[in-house]
Amino acid sequence: MTESRRPYGATQPEPIDDNEDRMGSMRELDFDEDAPSAQTGDDLTPENLIHEDGARDAREEGEDNPADYDLSIVNEDEIGGGNGLDEAELADIDPVDGNR
Numbered sequence: 001m002t003e004s005r006r007p008y009g010a011t012q013p014e015p016i017d018d019n020e021d022r023m024g025s026m027r028e029l030d031f032d033e034d035a036p037s038a039q040t041g042d043d044l045t046p047e048n049l050i051h052e053d054g055a056r057d058a059r060e061e062g063e064d065n066p067a068d069y070d071l072s073i074v075n076e077d078e079i080g081g082g083n084g085l086d087e088a089e090l091a092d093i094d095p096v097d098g099n100r
Contacts, residue, residue, distance in 0.1 A: 006012075077083060085093070
């Protein structure tokens, strides 16, 4: 709210979301940790692998279901809006809230 709409002396409301809500989990960067300067030739280290359990990075705990559980194989006509109108054009014709 702007200052003119808020009652005099009222406290500033807390923001609805913050950076963690928008970006997901955050970790502090550790620059003291020495990373190998040359390639080790081992692509199977846990830092390089992300398990297919729904985790977004190697350090996040995933669930028991795979990340691509809800994906399916479709043909080219089923991608996007298909042969008809796309989602934006359909929303112009018949909006979800009924307001035009």
